[in-house]
Amino acid sequence: MTSAWVAGLPLIAGAVVLARVVTRRGPSGIYILAGIGAVLMIGAVVLLVAALTAGPAGAAVAAGAAGAVKSAAAGSGTSSNTAALLGAAIAVAGSTIGAGIAVAYAGAAALAAMSERPEVFGRAMVIVGLAEGIAIYGLIIGILLIGKA
Numbered sequence: 733m734t735s736a737w738v739a740g741l742p743l744i745a746g747a748v749v750l751a752r753v754v755t756r757r758g759p760s761g762i763y764i765l766a767g768i769g770a771v772l773m774i775g776a777v778v779l780l781v782a783a784l785t786a787g788p789a790g791a792a793v794a795a796g797a798a799g800a801v802k803s804a805a806a807g808s809g810t811s812s813n814t815a816a817l818l819g820a821a822i823a824v825a826g827s828t829i830g831a832g833i834a835v836a837y838a839g840a841a842a843l844a845a846m847s848e849r850p851e852v853f854g855r856a857m858v859i860v861g862l863a864e865g866i867a868i869y870g871l872i873i874g875i876l877l878i879g880k881a
């Protein structure tokens with residue numbers, strides 16, 4: 733998987749250079765980039781539909797019906813573990829990002845309020861602590877999901 737990213741880096745760099753050159757043409761360059769983006773999007777949708785509607789590569793037919801049942805049973809447990817771990821990662825990542833945003837705004841407002849009235853320190857810290865609780869809830873959900881895997 734890493735080699736795909738390394739192989740794609742020159743393509744990405746070329747796309748960035750092409751975009752900079754085309755956008756210097758003014759509004760017509762933006763229309764050209766929008767057209768290229770639309771063509772790429774249509775191609776991606778066509779590839780996605782083709783990948784979703786394609787059947788197995790014939791391995792199950794060659795292995796026979798018994799082999800197909802065994803491989804399906806073995807694959808279902810792995811995919812459920814993967815789904816649980818992916819759900820745990822999303823829960824933890826989403827909650828910590830949300831908590832970070834909440835603490836940024838609440839902390840800034842708390843510091844601004846404390847600079848004018850120092851006696852509001854306790855109430856301001858409670859609000860910041862509530863924002864931190866979001867990350868803890870996400871961590872608990874992540875632990876529960878990992879326990880299911």
